[in-house]
Amino acid sequence: MKTHAAVLFGRGQDWQIEEIELDPPRDQEVLVKWEAAGLCHSDEHLRGSDVGSQETQEVPQQAVGSLFPILGGHEGGGVVLEVGPGVRSLEVGDHVAASFFPICGHCKMCITGHSNLCDMGASTFLPGQISDGTMRYHLKGEDLNVMAKVGTFAEHGVVHEASLVKVDKDLPLSVVALVSCGVTTGWGSAVYRAEVKPGDTVVVVGIGGVGINAVQGARMAGAKNIIAVDPVEFKQKAALDFGATHTASSIDEAIPLVRDLTRGEMANAVILMPSIMHGYLMEGALTLTGKDGTCVVTGMAPQSQTECSINLFELAMWQKQVRGVVFGAANPRFDIPNLLGLYKAGQLKLDELITRSYPLDQINQGYQDMLDGVNIRGVLALG
Numbered sequence: 001m002k003t004h005a006a007v008l009f010g011r012g013q014d015w016q017i018e019e020i021e022l023d024p025p026r027d028q029e030v031l032v033k034w035e036a037a038g039l040c041h042s043d044e045h046l047r048g049s050d051v052g053s054q055e056t057q058e059v060p061q062q063a064v065g066s067l068f069p070i071l072g073g074h075e076g077g078g079v080v081l082e083v084g085p086g087v088r089s090l091e092v093g094d095h096v097a098a099s100f101f102p103i104c105g106h107c108k109m110c111i112t113g114h115s116n117l118c119d120m121g122a123s124t125f126l127p128g129q130i131s132d133g134t135m136r137y138h139l140k141g142e143d144l145n146v147m148a149k150v151g152t153f154a155e156h157g158v159v160h161e162a163s164l165v166k167v168d169k170d171l172p173l174s175v176v177a178l179v180s181c182g183v184t185t186g187w188g189s190a191v192y193r194a195e196v197k198p199g200d201t202v203v204v205v206g207i208g209g210v211g212i213n214a215v216q217g218a219r220m221a222g223a224k225n226i227i228a229v230d231p232v233e234f235k236q237k238a239a240l241d242f243g244a245t246h247t248a249s250s251i252d253e254a255i256p257l258v259r260d261l262t263r264g265e266m267a268n269a270v271i272l273m274p275s276i277m278h279g280y281l282m283e284g285a286l287t288l289t290g291k292d293g294t295c296v297v298t299g300m301a302p303q304s305q306t307e308c309s310i311n312l313f314e315l316a317m318w319q320k321q322v323r324g325v326v327f328g329a330a331n332p333r334f335d336i337p338n339l340l341g342l343y344k345a346g347q348l349k350l351d352e353l354i355t356r357s358y359p360l361d362q363i364n365q366g367y368q369d370m371l372d373g374v375n376i377r378g379v380l381a382l383g
């Protein structure tokens, strides 16, 4: 079938709306009508050169030379229109969230409760379908790569059931799209990886579509002080609406504030989720981290970033921890429905995250608004 999609032809270029050709679903694949897609920074990293380098196109490294053209989008909510042979977990009419990490359900990571690290995820940025490695998406007769095997910047997609999570039908699909990545990544960074406890002091650095949900997670875990750090005033104000108790425009500005709030004990948890992570941020972040405290690194760094400045004496003597995290250490098949349940119960704010919706052909405007700092989160309305 033919459908419309936002395709990127190379670094630094705008997204182009193209008519693409989709093959029918094969083994364990379904045809999805995407209704909403989140404009996440990770897709912008494909376009920009801030994570990989311009010369080698090394985002993601495994796909060098085969990345472009690529259909973007890894946050999505949609409806199953057709199921291929061997599909067990879904039927026609089901509502689904995209999972940019596929979940096999039986590898070591999956069965030990870390399905965000499923072995299948290792190939999520390689071209080809999960089922047999062949291509289902084509543009003008040529094969088309697909972001994270879901490619949600399209009206339709052919997706393996391992990359989809069934959700309740009464949920807005725009909200489902956000929980499929940014919400869960932020919330889980606070709740699961920083292990925030009642009474804690928590610093969240970078209040975008991910950071604002770390603020929500810290609030729900019972933090006493939640300091939201972002240079953009609009985002500082938004953080207060989502549960932050204090704001600062930089790590340097947060240090004396946290010192005052904690009588010098500093924070139990510092969560780093700037739009791009750099090694120089670690020194200040660990100054903010108190005894037995945890510094969680959620933000994506350039692949070549190998150096950072850490006071190793204090790391040991104050017994601090530095922890990396992906997808908030959450399990997509449990946590996506669970967070949507908290939303339905009125405990998690999701509608308020969506600053603006855009039709597919305004995707470049949506990303410009994100870069200009006027959106908490933009959403593509694909219905």
Ligand SMILES: [Zn+2]
Pocket: 040, 041, 042, 074, 075, 181, 182
């Ligand atoms: Zn995302």
Ligand SMILES: [Zn+2]
Pocket: 103, 104, 105, 106, 107, 108, 109, 110, 111, 115, 117, 118, 119, 120
């Ligand atoms: Zn697995």
